[in-house]
Amino acid sequence: MHGPVSPFCKSRLDSGPNYFYRKFVTLSPELYTRLSETFAISYHSVASMVGIIASRMGILHVKRDMDGANAVYQIKEDYVCMVARLLKCG
Numbered sequence: 001m002h003g004p005v006s007p008f009c010k011s012r013l014d015s016g017p018n019y020f021y022r023k024f025v026t027l028s029p030e031l032y033t034r035l036s037e038t039f040a041i042s043y044h045s046v047a048s049m050v051g052i053i054a055s056r057m058g059i060l061h062v063k064r065d066m067d068g069a070n071a072v073y074q075i076k077e078d079y080v081c082m083v084a085r086l087l088k089c090g
Helices: 007-014 029-036 042-055 076-090
Strands: 024-026 060-064 071-075
Touching: 029 042, 042 060, 042 071, 071 076
Parallel strands: none
Antiparallel strands: 024 071, 060 071
């Protein structure tokens, strides 16, 4: 899974109606709103899910703002295609 991101996967990050193909995600009411359209979940379950993905699976970089209130999650390039394929299966 190492090496450059394929043009197909890169295009999935930069476009498309699916919010999850974006490279950067801020855990915010917008993310919760988009997920809750499809799944019966709470805001706290979304925060927990993203935290587990970031800490245990290791496929996300986490950057916090200066006051630590918000975190920005970035999918590591090695995992972009895998995540895109998994999201298509669901």
